[in-house]
Amino acid sequence: MNTKKKLGLYIHIPYCVRKCSYCDFVSFGIDEPAMHEAYVNKLIYEISHKRDHPSNDYSVNSIYIGGGTPSAVAPGLITEILDAVYVNFSCEASAEITIEVNPGTINSESLRIYRSSGINRVSMGAQSFDNATLRTLGRIHSAKEAYEAYGKLRKAGFDNVNIDLMFGIPGQTRGSWEKDIETAIRLSPEHISYYSLGIEEGTPLACALERGEVEPPDQIDDRLMYRQACAEFERAGYVQYEISNCAKPGLASVHNLKYWSMDDYLGFGVAAHSYFEGYRFSNTSDLPSYLGSIGTGGMLGHTQKNSRSDDMQEYIWLGLRRITGIDTGDFKAKFGADFWELYGDETKTLIGRGLLEQENEQLRLTKLGLDLANVVFREYV
């Protein structure tokens, strides 16, 4: 039995074939193998530098390669990265190792390489199975390519697959969303993420909205879509475990849950974020600075030691993202303070407003609370 503390690793690949219209993550539509290689070398340097780091006392039980589009770089580079991880960290044999892929950038050969490098979970950004919606989102793939890609994943032997879907997209109808839900259920992946689209300032989609080229999504439609998805996926045997995530029983993402449970994770790559032994820190989000940095210190953007009250607040509002919510008994065990003494007033008000519900020691968002989660979270920051 492994008694070491658990650790998750996040590895960021900031390259895409093309940036999507809604995307404001740190990603670049750069298709130059030389650039990719230089970046991966830097990543490996960063990973290798953790040799004498306290994280060596941890055992890694999840690795998540996200982006950008990790499948947009040569699969051999992914192998190199993971090899560096295996050399420098103690990884559990059963660790969940996920890669994000775009349906337009995989083939049976790349999938074979992923599998042989230890990847056992694939997250596919389908987003929608409606071509008009895919165009609004500026995706590089068609619905047909998404079906084909899914088939390839299964054929390659991946038995833990996530499909990403989005709703509340300008121009998307409730009918087309219903079809997306049906399609996802028919494909029967182990895990489904379904995100309400957030329109971020400065993205092409936000500009199109401002110019009146597309209609803003209606809030009520968005919520009807959300509730329909929750209900349909539940009926199909999925268990919702977070605001935007559900999975077949026992297949909730180990990595995803870490974020909501104040578990330790280290991020590698440009703009990657970490939470480790009470510190939140992140690498620079400027790609040239990351590439040009000398020593790992030069990569660091912002570091902050969480105070006890930071930790308590995050424990609450991050924990409430889980459908099971937070356990006030566990809160006391962890912080030695009584939850109700500290947060009784605001919590009771939120319960009174129908946003939170309490069952024994457990406190969680209501259905309404899931729609208005920020209203709840704001009370704890």
Next chain:
Amino acid sequence: MTDQNRIRNFSIIAHIDHGKSTLADRILEQTGAVSAREMKEQYLDNMDLERERGITIKLQTSRLSYKAKDGNEYILNLIDTPGHVDFTYEVSRSLAACEGAVLVVDATQGVEAQTMANVYLAMNEDLEILPVLNKIDLVSADTDRVKREIEDLIGIDAEEAPLISAKEGIGIEDVLEDVVKNVPPPSGDPGGKLKALIFDSYYDNYKGVVIYARVFDGKVKKGDIVRLMNTKRDYEVTEVGVYSPEPVATEELSAGEVGFISASIKQVRDARVGDTVTIAGEETDTPLVGYKEAQPMVYCGIYPADGEKYENVKDAIEKLQVNDAAFRFEPETSTALGYGFRCGFLGLLHMEIIVERLEREFDLGVITTSPSVIYKIALLDGKAMMIQNPSNLPDPALIDHIEEPIVKADIMIPREYVGAIMDLCQDRRGIMQHMEYVTESRVLLHYELPLNEVIYDFFDALKSKTRGYGSLDYDFLRYQPSKIVKLDILLNKEQVDAFSMLVHESKAYQRGRFVTEKLKDIIPRHQFEVPIQATIGQKVIARATVRAYRKDVIAKCYGGDISRKKKLLEKQKEGKKRMRQFGSVEVPQEAFTAVLKYDDNK
């Protein structure tokens, strides 16, 4: 001691945007007071707010030395004046410290309403007026026409007026020569008893109240025990000096000079503007008349925003008052907003500036309520009362009638806008007295307007409808009986007293619709529907509804980037802090000013 014959005390007066501040800057440069390198644009407007708005709010004085063509060295005291209709009173104070005024007229625009208003003020103080035509570098400059206007409208000879471009630095020396030749030197008695005029003051954290003074007779130096004749209190002078333009201590200030006096005056109300400074025990026999007290025309409530301490707001308001003799305040309470102040201003701009200064210079969060004029309430029992707070309106059953202040307004506009402005004035219950053609292309409209129609947004509307060419000057005329009603605003069925206003019966519906629609746009969605109602007594005259929100959730939290989401939540929470809670409804602070703004699309 400086020979009075070598002193010239003068102001620059102009209509807004005619280039007063730019000319002042050039004069500072030309006389070497400020090098071009040190020169921030428009040196004398030293508040950010002033530079942003292109107007002068606080007075600045500057002592310059100038070697004239006659070979003599002269001391020029330039006393800056504010440039907006609200600040007529401050203009009058600085003019009284001068012997002459340079009248700047834009050669492309000609004489404007405020040009005239300023000229009348200068004439009241018996000043020598020296016209100057500015912006002659512009193609559209028409110096002959503008000279004719000055002669016809103001009745002063403009033939010899210097033709300048302050922006390009052309003709600045001509202005200085004109000042030396034509502004009379001061003629006080340096050996007489001290007689000095307080024409402005400001609060300095280290020195206490610093007085801007013009010495008429006698002299004052460090160590003197001075008496302020109005308050009859004595102080030991700790420093005297001049502004060049940075403050520089001097031995003394003597007859004819302009400078500052600090005397550890702590109580702001002890150094009244307009008061006479003299030597204790050797008081002057002829104290100055002083100035007429500035009469605030517009009132509003200022309250600490949520989380802001009452004491902090009180301190800041007191400090602003020492710099601003026209600003009045007294404590009041509101059921909606708690403890605050009822403040009096010269006009709406003056009010906006005070509020912005509280927010920017003192970093305070404040809420302002709808501005109001002073109404005269005649009661059935024969008594009368003056009110400016709508909440103080007595039971209508006790009121015989209400009177409102009427102003005489002079509006100068290009002739093509006459129709639009007559419509505007008609809409604001104005009555036209007469109309004159100033020139073939420009018209002066004389109106009588209720002041409560002017204070909301008249000036903005005038500017908007005349593409910025219209100008306005107004003066109190009389009280007049009027059908005034109290318009209340209810949020989620609860009355918010801070939104109540007194309006003319004929305007109540329009105002009610406007306010409810504005609030509908500005009040964020709540978890429930928020009805907004405008009422007179029990009667609802307008309503609007803020729909409930349905979604407020961060769906995705990418790659463990918690701090970004936290920042967003914190920002939202900060936004909520700037909200004011009324019952179960949260109202952003901007709501209180937004309901006052002119809206073209209304």
